[in-house]
Amino acid sequence: MKLTFLEKKHLVIPYAVFLLLFVILPLVVVLYYGFTDGNGNLSFENFIVFFSGTKTMGTLVYSLVIAVITTVVCLLIAYPVAYILAKGAYCRKHSFLMIFVLPMWINFTLRITALKEILSVLEGNLAYYPFVNTIICMVYDFLPFMIMPLYNSLSKLDSSLLEASADLGATSAKTLWHVILPLSVPGIVSGVTMVFLPAMTNYVVLDMVYNSTYIMGSLIGSYFSAYDWNNGSVISAILLMLIGFFTMFTGRVAGEKEVARS
Amino acid sequence: MKKAVQHMVIFLTLLFLYVPIIILSFYSFTSSTMIGSVRGFSLQNYVTLFTEPELISMMVGTVVLALVVAVLSTLLGTMGAIGSFYAKRGTRGLIELANEVPVVNADVVTGFSVCVLLIVLFRIDKATYIPLVIAQCALCTPFAYLSVMPRLKQMDVSLYEAAMDLGATPSRAMFRAIIPQIMPGIASGFMTAVTLSLDDYFVATYTKPATFDTISTYVVNATRGAQTQIKTALWALSAIIFLIVVLAVVCMNVQRKTEEEAQ
Numbered sequence: 001m002k003l004t005f006l007e008k009k010h011l012v013i014p015y016a017v018f019l020l021l022f023v024i025l026p027l028v029v030v031l032y033y034g035f036t037d038g039n040g041n042l043s044f045e046n047f048i049v050f051f052s053g054t055k056t057m058g059t060l061v062y063s064l065v066i067a068v069i070t071t072v073v074c075l076l077i078a079y080p081v082a083y084i085l086a087k088g089a090y091c092r093k094h095s096f097l098m099i100f101v102l103p104m105w106i107n108f109t110l111r112i113t114a115l116k117e118i119l120s121v122l123e124g125n126l127a128y129y130p131f132v133n134t135i136i137c138m139v140y141d142f143l144p145f146m147i148m149p150l151y152n153s154l155s156k157l158d159s160s161l162l163e164a165s166a167d168l169g170a171t172s173a174k175t176l177w178h179v180i181l182p183l184s185v186p187g188i189v190s191g192v193t194m195v196f197l198p199a200m201t202n203y204v205v206l207d208m209v210y211n212s213t214y215i216m217g218s219l220i221g222s223y224f225s226a227y228d229w230n231n232g233s234v235i236s237a238i239l240l241m242l243i244g245f246f247t248m249f250t251g252r253v254a255g256e257k258e259v260a261r262s
Numbered sequence: 263m264k265k266a267v268q269h270m271v272i273f274l275t276l277l278f279l280y281v282p283i284i285i286l287s288f289y290s291f292t293s294s295t296m297i298g299s300v301r302g303f304s305l306q307n308y309v310t311l312f313t314e315p316e317l318i319s320m321m322v323g324t325v326v327l328a329l330v331v332a333v334l335s336t337l338l339g340t341m342g343a344i345g346s347f348y349a350k351r352g353t354r355g356l357i358e359l360a361n362e363v364p365v366v367n368a369d370v371v372t373g374f375s376v377c378v379l380l381i382v383l384f385r386i387d388k389a390t391y392i393p394l395v396i397a398q399c400a401l402c403t404p405f406a407y408l409s410v411m412p413r414l415k416q417m418d419v420s421l422y423e424a425a426m427d428l429g430a431t432p433s434r435a436m437f438r439a440i441i442p443q444i445m446p447g448i449a450s451g452f453m454t455a456v457t458l459s460l461d462d463y464f465v466a467t468y469t470k471p472a473t474f475d476t477i478s479t480y481v482v483n484a485t486r487g488a489q490t491q492i493k494t495a496l497w498a499l500s501a502i503i504f505l506i507v508v509l510a511v512v513c514m515n516v517q518r519k520t521e522e523e524a525q
Contacts, residue, residue, distance in 0.1 A: 007432055008344060008345065008348040008432075008436070009345055009348045009349045010345060011341040011342070011344050012341070012342055012344075012345025012346045012349050012353065012357060013345065014338060014341055014342070015338050015339065015341060015342025015345065015346075015357070015403070015407070016342070016345075016353075016356075018338055018342075018399070018400075018403070019357065019360040019361065019363075020360070022396050022400045023360055023363050024360060024363070026372075026375035026376045026378065026379040026380075027363070027375055029375065029378055029379050029383060030371070030374070030375045030378060080271050081271060081272065084268045084271060084272055085272075088268045089265050089268040089269065090268070090272065095515050096272075098511050098514075098515060099276065099511075100275070100276075100279070102507055102511050103279055103280075104457075105507045105510075106283065106500070106503055106504060106507055107460060107461055107477050107478060107481070107503060108461055109463060109477065109481035109482055110477070110481060110496070110499065110500040110503060111283060111500075113286075113481060113485065113496065113497075114282035114283045114285070114286040114497075115282040116485075117285075117286060117289075117296075118281065118285060118286075118297065120297075121297045121298045140278070140279070140282075143275075143278075143279065144279075193366065197366070198368065198369070200368070201369070201370045201371075201464075203370075204463055204464075204478075204482055207482065207485070207486070208482065208485050216370075217368070217370045217464075220370050220371070220374050221370070224374060224377070224467075224468060229378050229382050232374055232378070233374075233378060236370075236374050236375060239368055239370070239371050240367070240371060243367060243368065243371075247362075247366050
């Protein structure tokens with residue numbers, strides 16, 4: 001009996017080794033490259049260069065601007081849609097959610113190509129509005145990823161709470177602000193996580209609409225093409241730290257919600 | 263919210279999501295080289311798509327890669343999930359923490375870091391496809407793990423014990439008592455892995471052999487100045503993929519409905 005337990009437990013070994021070798025180790029290597037100079041000595045030089053250069057800082061700011069606007073626009077469109085699908089006029093039609101999620105399964109480069117063709121007919125030349133086109137394409141790409149988690153969280157919301165709120169005399173705006181929004185924070189957090197980081201790094205979208213301004217992802221792409229592993233690692237390390245902070249922050253928010261609920 | 267406003271929001275969002283792909287699919291059946299200029303009906307794009315060797319090898323390559331990666335990821339993720347389900351709490355915690363990394367990490371960083379490790383440091387030749395397959399597995403396996411784990415938590419653990427008490431060998435008990443119970447999780451993990459691999463651009467770019475292209479890398483290169491013939495053949499590809507996805511979703515819905523009615 002003891003032996004069989006050992007055997008089941010040991011099934012984890014291949015995946016543990018895989019994670020260690022191909023998930024953890026690559027990140028360690030990237031961080032090592034990022035925090036050392038050419039001779040392997042510990043150095044923050046690379047980061048000082050990045051954070052003091054106007055060009056590199058401009059890239060960081062531009063990626064943050066793109067990511068924030070994309071996330072906000074996605075949220076503004078996805079929230080009403082998710083609410084209507086979960087609690088509104090469409091709440092009994094589960095297949096409708098599928099229609100909104102379906103584009104997720106079509107290759108994103110093909111979807112962007114389609115949108116690009118439409119935009120170039122509407123605008124005459126895509127090069128006129130590179131920034132607006134970037135945002136439109138990003139929103140088009142990521143919208144389903146925002147609708148999904150919001151729907152999941154809103155459909156779990158107890159409808160009797162909304163009725164109670166109305167019975168106690170709250171206006172629908174008050175119900176939205178004091179009941180629906182707070183209870184859907186976990187959905188908002190996971191939606192934002194799914195959109196914000198990809199929007200900071202998905203430089204293919206910018207390439208496809210001829211936006212030649214760099215975002216953080218483009219820097220890695222260009223260092224990769226130049227075989228500059230050190231500088232590529234610096235950017236990766238910066239992104240990793242950003243992701244670390246981001247997940248720590250969102251993790252804490254989600255954690256607080258769970259504490260508040262219990 | 264008023265009903266009319268609700269219908270309007272749903273309608274406009276659907277319009278935004280679907281108009282581009284539907285218009286492109288429509289134009290793929292014409293001889294136009296630009297949206298807006300209507301010319302005659304033509305299947306030329308479809309002929310090009312299935313006769314141009316470059317396009318065929320790109321499509322076959324993408325599908326084969328996705329299947330290989332999905333099989334490996336599902337195997338690894340399922341074994342990992344079963345193992346960590348029965349392992350000590352601490353081990354499971356560590357595995358789940360490491361499992362989260364590729365999920366929250368940017369694909370650019372995942373691809374670049376695996377490239378630095380395998381191609382730059384270990385000097386594995388890109389042309390062997392080993393870095394590509396490993397990197398895409400690193401991207402997909404966590405999702406396979408995450409789809410199997412909830413099924414393990416829901417399953418009836420005593421079935422396995424019963425099988426063992428009745429004299430089954432551990433492997434027989436595993437395949438007869440555990441695997442069938444978690445099969446839906448394994449299947450959805452496999453599907454997630456397939457779609458992730460099909461959609462991936464960044465990991466593939468950093469680790470693929472120079473001569474190999476997936477749909478994503480091919481399309482991105484094609485937008486940097488391709489011949490019109492290739493460009494419009496890709497419209498045909500979009501239309502086909504759109505059709506496949508719609509059919510798959512309809513089938514899933516029909517199946518779910520019949521299951522619900524059966525209950």
